[in-house]
Amino acid sequence: MNIKEINIERNLNMNESILSDMYSRFKNLRKNEYSKDIPLDHFLVTQQELKNMNIKFDIVKEKNKDRLYIHDKGKRIFRYTKSFYPNNTSFGFQVANDKILTERYLSYANIKTTNSKLFTVDEYDIAFEYVMNCKKKLVIKPLALDGGLGVFIDITPSNFDYFWNECISAQNRRKVKNPKIILQDFIPGFEVRMIINEGAFMSATLRVPAHVRGDGKHSIKELIKMKNTERKKNPLLKSHPIKINNGLVQLLKYKKLKLEDILSNEEFCILYPQSNLQHGGENIEISNLINEEVKQQSVDAVTAIPGLHTSGVDIMLENFDSVQGTIIEVNKAPAFLLNYYPYIGKPQNPMKYIFKSLIIESRILRNILDIKELDDLDLNILINRFKYNYLKQQRLEKTIQKLETENEKLRRLVK
Ligand SMILES: Nc1ncnc2c1ncn2[C@@H]1O[C@H](COP(=O)(O)OP(=O)(O)O)[C@@H](O)[C@H]1O
Ligand SMILES: [Mg+2]
Structure with missing residues (x-):
C-alpha cells in the first residue's frame, strides 16, 4: 500500500x-420503497413541495441559473436558488464557509467544536514544527473547501510533506485563490448530519460506508x-x-x-x-437514536452563527449514548435529498418547514398574518422561532461583548 x-x-x-x-x-x-416517478433533483423536489402546499411560483433563468420566484397573496416575496435558503445571509455564508471563523463563533458560544491552527502556503516550516511538537493525532484540511477534498487524517512528521502538498493541490485544482491549510485535532467517533431550521431540529442522518451483514449462509x-x-x-x-x-x-x-x-x-x-x-454507502435516518442534548447542541450551533438559520450541522459522536458531540462543520447549503429518500428510517421533508416558516415571516412583516389561517405546524414554527430568536439574541450579545473585549485589548496595544 x-x-x-x-x-x-x-x-x-x-x-x-x-x-x-x-x-x-x-x-x-x-428498507424504504419509493415510487418510480419521484423527483431526483433538489430543485424539482422543492417545486413539488411548493405545489403540495399550494404556494405559487415561477421558474426563472437568471445568469444561467434556475431560480424560483415565490409568490404569496399576490406578491413576490422571495427568490430561491437551489440549496441557497433565503433565510441565510451572506455573512452567515461567509462564516459557515470558513472553518476557522465557524470554530471561533462556536467557541465564543461555548459549543464544543474543533481546535485548529491556520497556515498560509509559505508557512510550511512553522506547520511542520507544529506537527513535530504536537502530542495529539492531527487532521490536515483546506480552510474553505467541501466534499472532503484535501482532508487527510493521521498527520505525522513522516507523512506531513506529502499531505501538506496534497491539501494545497486539492485547493489549486478547485482554483482557490489563496490556499490556506488547517491542522486540526483529530476527533474520534462517527459523523452525523443534523438538519436544523430556525431553531427546529429536523433530521439526523448517518452516512454509512458500503457494508454487508452476515447471515451464516x-x-x-x-x-x-x-x-x-x-x-x-x-x-x-x-x-x-x-x-x-x-x-x-x-x-x-x-x-x-x-x-x-x-x-x-x-x-x-x-x-x-x-x-x-x-x-x-447508505443514508440512514437516525433521529430516534440521537439524544435530545445532542439535538439541542446542534440547534445551539446554528444560534451561535450570525446570519445562519438553515444548516446541515456535522457533529462527531463517540457512540449513540453520547449526550455531547463535537461540531466539525456547519454547512450553509445542505442538499436535502439525503433526508427525503433515506435507505432506512423515516423520510423527512425539511423544505416544507422552511417554506412555511418563510411565508409566515413574510406575512408578519407585511402585517397581513391572519391568525385564523394558522395550522398546528404553523403554530409550532412560530413557537420554535420565538425561542430560537430569543436564544440567538442572547448568544450574539455575548459574542459581541467578547469581540469588543478583544478589540479593546488591540486598541491598547496600538497605543
Ligand atoms: N478533526 C477531525 N477528526 C476526525 N475526522 C475528521 C475531522 N475533520 C474532518 N474529518 C472527517 O473528514 C471529513 C471531511 O472533513 P470536513 O471538515 O467536513 O470537510 P468538507 O468541508 O470538505 O466536508 C468529515 O466528514 C469527517 O469524516
Ligand atoms: Mg464535511
Whole structure:
C-alpha cells in the first residue's frame, strides 16, 4: 500500500461495532420503497413541495441559473436558488464557509467544536514544527473547501510533506485563490448530519460506508449481490451499486477476508473506506437514536452563527449514548435529498418547514398574518422561532461583548 492508500484506509470514521450497535437499536429495519416517478433533483423536489402546499411560483433563468420566484397573496416575496435558503445571509455564508471563523463563533458560544491552527502556503516550516511538537493525532484540511477534498487524517512528521502538498493541490485544482491549510485535532467517533431550521431540529442522518451483514449462509460476494438488489429500490442509490473491484479486494485482504468467505450471523463487514453513496454507502435516518442534548447542541450551533438559520450541522459522536458531540462543520447549503429518500428510517421533508416558516415571516412583516389561517405546524414554527430568536439574541450579545473585549485589548496595544 502506498502512503495515500494507507491514509484512505484510516480515514474511516466508522467501524463494524458502531454499525452493529446502530442496527441493534433500530426497531424497524425495513428498507424504504419509493415510487418510480419521484423527483431526483433538489430543485424539482422543492417545486413539488411548493405545489403540495399550494404556494405559487415561477421558474426563472437568471445568469444561467434556475431560480424560483415565490409568490404569496399576490406578491413576490422571495427568490430561491437551489440549496441557497433565503433565510441565510451572506455573512452567515461567509462564516459557515470558513472553518476557522465557524470554530471561533462556536467557541465564543461555548459549543464544543474543533481546535485548529491556520497556515498560509509559505508557512510550511512553522506547520511542520507544529506537527513535530504536537502530542495529539492531527487532521490536515483546506480552510474553505467541501466534499472532503484535501482532508487527510493521521498527520505525522513522516507523512506531513506529502499531505501538506496534497491539501494545497486539492485547493489549486478547485482554483482557490489563496490556499490556506488547517491542522486540526483529530476527533474520534462517527459523523452525523443534523438538519436544523430556525431553531427546529429536523433530521439526523448517518452516512454509512458500503457494508454487508452476515447471515451464516451467504458469501460476501452473494451478500453484495443481494444488497445491490435492495439498493435498486432507492432512487438515490439505484445507480450506485456496490462495485466489486480491486480496491474492495484489497480492503478485504487487509481485513484478512476474501469475497468467497461466509460471514457469521450478524457479523458486519465494511467494504469501502468512504461513506459516499456513490461508493455504495447508505443514508440512514437516525433521529430516534440521537439524544435530545445532542439535538439541542446542534440547534445551539446554528444560534451561535450570525446570519445562519438553515444548516446541515456535522457533529462527531463517540457512540449513540453520547449526550455531547463535537461540531466539525456547519454547512450553509445542505442538499436535502439525503433526508427525503433515506435507505432506512423515516423520510423527512425539511423544505416544507422552511417554506412555511418563510411565508409566515413574510406575512408578519407585511402585517397581513391572519391568525385564523394558522395550522398546528404553523403554530409550532412560530413557537420554535420565538425561542430560537430569543436564544440567538442572547448568544450574539455575548459574542459581541467578547469581540469588543478583544478589540479593546488591540486598541491598547496600538497605543
Ligand atoms: N478533526 C477531525 N477528526 C476526525 N475526522 C475528521 C475531522 N475533520 C474532518 N474529518 C472527517 O473528514 C471529513 C471531511 O472533513 P470536513 O471538515 O467536513 O470537510 P468538507 O468541508 O470538505 O466536508 C468529515 O466528514 C469527517 O469524516
Ligand atoms: Mg464535511
